[in-house]
Amino acid sequence: xxxxxxxxxxxxxxxxxxxxxxxxxxxxxxxxxxxxxxxxxxxxxxxxxxxxxxxxxxxxxxxxxxxxxxxxxxxxxxxxxxxxxxxxxxxxxxxxxxxxxxxxxxxxxxxxxxxxxxxxxxxxxxxxxxxxxxxxxxxxxxxxxx
Amino acid sequence: xxxxxxxxxxxxxxxxxxxxxxxxxxxxxxxxxxxxxxxxxxxxxxxxxxxxxxxxxxxxxxxxxxxxxxxxxxxxxxxxxxxxxxxxxxxxxxxxxxxxxxxxxxxxxxxxxxxxxxxxxxxxxxxxxxxxxxxxxxxxxxxxxxxxxxxxxxxxxxxxxxxxxxxxxxxxxxxxxxxxxxxxxxxxxxxxxxxxxxxxxxxxxxxxxxxxxxxxxxxxxxxxxxxxxxxxxxxxxxxxxxxxxxxxxxxxxxxxxxxxxxxxxxxxxxxxxxxxxxxxxxxxxxxxxxxxxxxxxxxxxxxxxxxxx
Numbered sequence: 001x002x003x004x005x006x007x008x009x010x011x012x013x014x015x016x017x018x019x020x021x022x023x024x025x026x027x028x029x030x031x032x033x034x035x036x037x038x039x040x041x042x043x044x045x046x047x048x049x050x051x052x053x054x055x056x057x058x059x060x061x062x063x064x065x066x067x068x069x070x071x072x073x074x075x076x077x078x079x080x081x082x083x084x085x086x087x088x089x090x091x092x093x094x095x096x097x098x099x100x101x102x103x104x105x106x107x108x109x110x111x112x113x114x115x116x117x118x119x120x121x122x123x124x125x126x127x128x129x130x131x132x133x134x135x136x137x138x139x140x141x142x143x144x145x146x
Numbered sequence: 147x148x149x150x151x152x153x154x155x156x157x158x159x160x161x162x163x164x165x166x167x168x169x170x171x172x173x174x175x176x177x178x179x180x181x182x183x184x185x186x187x188x189x190x191x192x193x194x195x196x197x198x199x200x201x202x203x204x205x206x207x208x209x210x211x212x213x214x215x216x217x218x219x220x221x222x223x224x225x226x227x228x229x230x231x232x233x234x235x236x237x238x239x240x241x242x243x244x245x246x247x248x249x250x251x252x253x254x255x256x257x258x259x260x261x262x263x264x265x266x267x268x269x270x271x272x273x274x275x276x277x278x279x280x281x282x283x284x285x286x287x288x289x290x291x292x293x294x295x296x297x298x299x300x301x302x303x304x305x306x307x308x309x310x311x312x313x314x315x316x317x318x319x320x321x322x323x324x325x326x327x328x329x330x331x332x333x334x335x336x337x338x339x340x341x342x343x344x345x346x347x348x349x350x351x352x353x354x355x356x357x358x359x360x361x362x363x364x365x366x367x368x369x370x371x372x373x374x375x376x377x378x379x380x381x382x383x384x385x386x387x388x389x390x391x392x393x394x395x396x397x398x399x400x401x402x403x404x405x406x407x408x409x410x411x412x413x414x415x416x417x418x419x420x421x422x423x424x425x426x427x428x429x430x431x432x433x434x435x436x437x438x439x440x441x442x443x444x445x446x447x448x449x450x451x452x453x454x455x
Contacts, residue, residue: 042410144415
């Protein structure tokens with residue numbers, strides 16, 4: 001858990017150093033954060049919720065903490081001029097709506113961490129909304145790739 | 147003499163054309179002895195995805211939540227054939243379909259014919275709905291009657307010649323309106339899935355490529371197609387599909403239920419609305435659709451997305 005969080009911390013530091021340089025880099029970073037860190041954390045969590053993997057409280061918490069760090073930074077990775085990739089124009093046209101979707105992700109994640117679910121049955125009602133937040137934001141603020 | 151013969155030929159040609167293009171409808175005798183059930187009809191409504199086109203957009207975006215039940219129409223489909231505007235199908239007597247008889251509703255859904263006898267454009271997927279049972283269509287009507295009235299006039303489609311000639315759709319229907327199964331199966335679960343996917347679910351309307359005049363190429367069933375209402379490509383969902391080939395039946399059912407891929411990505415594009423609708427069906431129906439999709443012939447997608455045959 002610490003190792004993964006540390007790698008994200010390094011990543012975020014790098015991001016802050018680079019954020020002013022080129023918007024292409026930001027676009028690439030937000031893509032990497034989603035594709036690698038967030039998806040990497042979602043997979044074991046989803047597998048447990050689906051009953052395809054034994055429940056492991058430590059892994060659940062690790063995934064949730066990865067989400068929490070990502071959710072704190074991800075919303076800042078869409079500065080003016082960094083349009084492109086799978087980011088929908090709606091992010092820049094409706095910044096308040098996008099921020100609200102980000103907040104939903106943060107809130108759901110924080111609540112799930114606070115609940116620290118010990119069993120699968122405890123996890124379902126608190127982790128479900130976290131996945132719901134993914135979907136909620138993607139539906140409006142992410143476009144399809146070809 | 148010659149002139150008379152020519153005129154006779156012309157008259158015969160006109161008669162044949164009139165017959166070829168004339169609307170084919172059902173009569174009251176074709177309606178089964180069935181008491182329409184609005185509760186069953188709600189499931190038909192979600193299976194059919196009616197709201198995806200007919201729910202009035204909110205602030206330029208597709209309707210969500212309870213707004214999906216406000217079927218005032220107005221959504222625009224900008225296609226190579228022209229600009230289609232989804233009509234009002236709320237129970238309003240003046241601007242919706244509240245005044246229609248059950249027979250008129252069934253003929254619209256399954257024969258693509260309006261109460262005034264005009265042909266509907268196949269942007270309204272009656273070629274799929276023709277495969278539904280009449281009883282399901284009747285249940286659907288009963289459910290639609292329970293939804294809120296929306297008073298809204300939707301302008302007509304903007305279609306360019308020759309597609310603007312509605313009689314021409316009659317000839318098109320003779321070639322393309324076929325209520326028989328595309329991929330039949332003797333397996334009960336697969337057959338239920340086929341009924342849902344080929345009928346109400348109208349999966350083929352987006353996922354199957356079309357020929358020059360918009361008819362579905364059933365020998366390339368579900369193998370993916372250019373997106374007619376925007377950019378990009380609608381995926382191949384046969385067992386040869388590049389993204390879904392290794393999905394299990396369970397993976398597919400779960401995706402339809404939750405909107406998450408086996409890789410925990412979320413459903414995207416126009417499939418978002420489809421998945422949200424389908425998630426209201428019983429899991430057994432989603433399993434059936436999944437079983438059907440695993441059973442259809444594996445067909446590679448056409449390599450040139452602009453290809454027309």
